[in-house]
Amino acid sequence: MKKALRIHNSDNVAVALSELKEGESVFVDGMEINIKENIPRGHKFAAFDIKEGEDAIKYGFPIGHATKNIAAGEFVHTHNLKTNLQGTKEYSFCKKYFKNDFENRNLTFKGYKRKNGEVGIRNELWIIPTVGCVNQTAETIMQVFKKRHADLQIDNTLVLKHSFGCSQLGDDLEMTKKILAGAAKHPNAGGVLVLGLGCENNTIEGFKNALGDYDFERIKFLSAQETSDEIEKGAELLEELYFKMKDDAREDFPISKLKVGLKCGGSDGFSGITANPLLGRFADFLTSQGGSVVLTEVPEMFGAETMLMERAKDEEVFSKITGLINGFKEYFMSYGQPVYENPSPGNKAGGITTLEEKSLGCTQKAGTAEVIDVLDYGEIVKKNGLNLLKAPGNDLVASSALAGAGCQLILFTTGRGTPFGTYVPTVKVSTNTELFRLKPHWIDFDAGKLLDGADMSDVLEDFISTIIKIANGQKTRNEENDFREIAIFKTGVTL
Numbered sequence: 001m002k003k004a005l006r007i008h009n010s011d012n013v014a015v016a017l018s019e020l021k022e023g024e025s026v027f028v029d030g031m032e033i034n035i036k037e038n039i040p041r042g043h044k045f046a047a048f049d050i051k052e053g054e055d056a057i058k059y060g061f062p063i064g065h066a067t068k069n070i071a072a073g074e075f076v077h078t079h080n081l082k083t084n085l086q087g088t089k090e091y092s093f094c095k096k097y098f099k100n101d102f103e104n105r106n107l108t109f110k111g112y113k114r115k116n117g118e119v120g121i122r123n124e125l126w127i128i129p130t131v132g133c134v135n136q137t138a139e140t141i142m143q144v145f146k147k148r149h150a151d152l153q154i155d156n157t158l159v160l161k162h163s164f165g166c167s168q169l170g171d172d173l174e175m176t177k178k179i180l181a182g183a184a185k186h187p188n189a190g191g192v193l194v195l196g197l198g199c200e201n202n203t204i205e206g207f208k209n210a211l212g213d214y215d216f217e218r219i220k221f222l223s224a225q226e227t228s229d230e231i232e233k234g235a236e237l238l239e240e241l242y243f244k245m246k247d248d249a250r251e252d253f254p255i256s257k258l259k260v261g262l263k264c265g266g267s268d269g270f271s272g273i274t275a276n277p278l279l280g281r282f283a284d285f286l287t288s289q290g291g292s293v294v295l296t297e298v299p300e301m302f303g304a305e306t307m308l309m310e311r312a313k314d315e316e317v318f319s320k321i322t323g324l325i326n327g328f329k330e331y332f333m334s335y336g337q338p339v340y341e342n343p344s345p346g347n348k349a350g351g352i353t354t355l356e357e358k359s360l361g362c363t364q365k366a367g368t369a370e371v372i373d374v375l376d377y378g379e380i381v382k383k384n385g386l387n388l389l390k391a392p393g394n395d396l397v398a399s400s401a402l403a404g405a406g407c408q409l410i411l412f413t414t415g416r417g418t419p420f421g422t423y424v425p426t427v428k429v430s431t432n433t434e435l436f437r438l439k440p441h442w443i444d445f446d447a448g449k450l451l452d453g454a455d456m457s458d459v460l461e462d463f464i465s466t467i468i469k470i471a472n473g474q475k476t477r478n479e480e481n482d483f484r485e486i487a488i489f490k491t492g493v494t495l
Contacts, residue, residue, distance in 0.1 A: 042269030178378025198225030261402030268415025269351025272361025421478025
């Protein structure tokens with residue numbers, strides 16, 4: 001079995017595919033390297049001598065500079081490697097072209113057609129509170145409704161509980177409205193009750209303005225302070241919605257109707273070798289069929305942003321990408337925080353040392369397709385193809401933003417594991433087989449088989465089949481566990 005991997009022929013570091021012991025000899029690209037200290041699985045060691053101040057190269061790109069001389073075979077990590085990232089930068093547009101090698105296969109899935117032409121992969125009944133004060137009221141209303149309908153003829157029910165909507169001003173209030181409006185109009189919801197209290201900043205009338213055009217038969221509103229029995233009235237409104245949606249039936253649609261979010265969390269040293277490249281191949285496949293994929297986690301583009309900029313459709317999109325990157329850096333700096341305060345402790349324990357290294361692995365999820373558009377936080381996908389979305393790296397916030405952008409499902413790669421899911425199906429893809437075996441109740445798909453010699457084309461076909469099954473109604477682990485949450489980005493003052 002191969003013990004180490006040098007990913008790119010210009011790399012001066014290699015990745016341990018299994019734990020390596022001091023004094024052990026390993027072969028990397030035909031070179032015999034004597035391991036000078038213990039190297040944990042998934043971590044890096046020097047394939048060649050790296051002098052102090054020189055860059056460490058992984059994936060063919062710098063991931064930071066050596067803070068002291070590093071001999072071939074020595075462990076490369078936080079004790080001897082430091083990021084090169086600083087503040088904002090100026091960029092120039094230099095477009096590169098990539099050939100898509102997928103043919104149109106005319107694949108279909110079975111979904112639910114909505115009045116606005118969008119297609120859902122679930123037919124669920126939701127309550128969306130405008131404010132956190134009515135979270136438990138919403139839960140009680142849903143429980144009363146479900147007691148009256150023990151045998152529901154829909155896919156599921158959900159209360160999107162959150163802590164915002166009151167005591168918010170400016171951008172924070174607008175972001176809350178946008179994310180909740182995106183949820184209310186999401187095609188996976190066949191019916192939505194928007195529940196307000198009556199005195200919150202996020203008023204129902206203000207929320208309706210954020211919502212814009214909507215299906216009056218499928219979205220209902222209730223202000224708890226304006227009715228004598230909000231529980232009974234809420235249950236009655238759910239009844240109305242239920243009888244409108246319960247006869248909705250799945251029908252065939254081309255996979256060009258799919259909008260898929262791309263996310264990683266709890267990344268490790270194998271993320272950029274297995275799961276993220278697999279998602280990249282899937283992203284290229286889906287966009288080649290006319291579908292859409294959305295990449296977010298802007299701070300985890302830092303250090304790899306030029307790879308996305310050179311794929312911009314035109315100078316207008318390039319300008320949007322530069323604004324996205326520098327704007328998020330300025331947000332960090334406005335709070336006195338360094339732009340490189342990443343990776344997380346879990347990332348470091350898994351073998352990731354610097355933000356550049358994390359970003360170079362993270363952006364692989366977007367494949368090689370042209371970047372067709374850049375979306376603001378809370379904005380909904382308008383153009384088919386690869387979109388970038390403004391949102392932070394935080395798992396819950398970023399995944400909720402992807403769902404709010406209209407993605408019917410999220411593909412979530414992880415090397416450390418996480419049980420969470422957002423309010424749309426969240427497909428957990430493990431970077432290593434050990435995690436898949438340890439947490440079968442968390443993980444939906446094992447990309448770790450790529451480390452054991454499985455062919456990428458074969459794994460991709462298996463993955464495409466899995467995604468179509470999920471789009472057809474097969475539950476993900478987060479759905480089976482009923483782990484479905486929403487989280488909203490906050491930047492400003494709370495009254």
